[in-house]
Amino acid sequence: xxxxxxxxxxxxxxxxxxxxxNKYDNPDTLFVARDGTAEFRNINDAIEVCRAFMEYHKxxxxxxxxxxxxxxxxxxxxxxxxCGEDLENTIITYDDHANIKMTTPDGKLMPMGTFRxxxxxxxxxxxxxxxxxxxxxxARLGQAVxxxxxxxxxxxxxxxxxxxxxxxYTGVGGTRLYFKDCxxxxxxxxxxxxxxxxxxxxxxxxxxxxxxxxxxxxxxQPYGYxxxxxxxxxxxxxxxxxxxxxxxxxxxxxxxxxxxxxHINKEGWENWRNPAxxxxxxYAEYNNRGEGAAIDKRVAWSRQLNKKEAQKIxxxxxxxxxxxxxxx
Numbered sequence: 183x184x185x186x187x188x189x190x191x192x193x194x195x196x197x198x199x200x201x202x203x204n205k206y207d208n209p210d211t212l213f214v215a216r217d218g219t220a221e222f223r224n225i226n227d228a229i230e231v232c233r234a235f236m237e238y239h240k241x242x243x244x245x246x247x248x249x250x251x252x253x254x255x256x257x258x259x260x261x262x263x264x265c266g267e268d269l270e271n272t273i274i275t276y277d278d279h280a281n282i283k284m285t286t287p288d289g290k291l292m293p294m295g296t297f298r299x300x301x302x303x304x305x306x307x308x309x310x311x312x313x314x315x316x317x318x319x320x321a322r323l324g325q326a327v328x329x330x331x332x333x334x335x336x337x338x339x340x341x342x343x344x345x346x347x348x349x350x351y352t353g354v355g356g357t358r359l360y361f362k363d364c365x366x367x368x369x370x371x372x373x374x375x376x377x378x379x380x381x382x383x384x385x386x387x388x389x390x391x392x393x394x395x396x397x398x399x400x401x402x403q404p405y406g407y408x409x410x411x412x413x414x415x416x417x418x419x420x421x422x423x424x425x426x427x428x429x430x431x432x433x434x435x436x437x438x439x440x441x442x443x444x445h446i447n448k449e450g451w452e453n454w455r456n457p458a459x460x461x462x463x464x465y466a467e468y469n470n471r472g473e474g475a476a477i478d479k480r481v482a483w484s485r486q487l488n489k490k491e492a493q494k495i496x497x498x499x500x501x502x503x504x505x506x507x508x509x510x
Contacts, residue, residue: 206231209238216247225264225274226251234258244314246271252278257305257333266314269340275317276301280324296348300330307333317344327351331359331377337508338364345372346389352377355400358501360508371396373407374429380497381409388416388423388445393452395426397433405500406434414474416445427452431462438468438492446474451484468492
């Protein structure tokens with residue numbers, strides 16, 4: 183009997199030892215430094231050691247530096263926060279664009295396409311990105327995504343998103359994203375996709391005469407993109423920018439309480455060369471200001487909300503859940 187108990191205890195001890203062998207299986211912060219002064223030199227290496235489906239909050243703190251990495255936060259990772267030491271000097275960058283040639287399994291060459299060009303792709307849910315710059319610094323040779331999202335309850339706090347065409351792709355309908363105090367720049371359709379996304383206090387810079395948004399909101403999804411208390415600015419010489427055009431017929435985009443610069447086209451919205459979209463696209467504004475906010479020449483198929491309608495649009499109603507996951 184004593185020998186049996188010894189064997190059982192040895193087995194238990196072995197299991198505990200194996201479990202404890204992963205020193206990262208805890209809520210302690212992981213540190214990344216490109217200059218080698220932390221345990222990890224690459225962000226991806228820190229992501230790789232995180233346990234799947236963590237029930238605790240895990241912070242990856244990234245020290246100042248330029249990290250040339252094409253990153254994926256996979257679907258099995260949750261409750262991760264990637265926090266930069268300094269917004270302007272902590273940079274994740276890559277340079278893929280849609281027209282780069284790829285070799286297929288059968289040996290043929292084909293363009294990479296928009297959806298493989300990301301610098302950072304987030305498949306997991308309950309992820310926070312804070313105080314960091316995400317950049318696609320490719321030449322202007324095609325679509326080039328900086329941020330590609332697929333997870334739910336993602337938030338981006340005090341971040342910069344730099345690129346040209348298609349800077350931010352919110353890639354899955356029904357997912358909820360929250361951007362607060364972020365800077366976003368691009369040329370054409372540089373915020374696009376089907377997700378529900380709330381932009382609070384963000385600065386949006388157009389670098390070409392083109393379109394800010396290209397929502398593809400599903401028909402049964404009540405909200406798409408909402409910009410609240412944001413500021414729309416433009417590069418020098420840019421003077422004809424549309425607030426949005428519908429990538430899919432039921433695109434939903436609302437600008438409210440925003441400052442719109444004089445680069446915003448008086449018509450406000452464009453139908454993507456398809457008059458049929460005017461019957462379905464859900465484009466609206468409320469209480470905006472600035473030279474680009476005049477409504478007398480807006481397209482007839484967009485709406486101006488009244489005060490009662492606008493008061494109903496809050497993060498709680500838009501996300502259709504409690505907003506405990508949102509940093510206030």
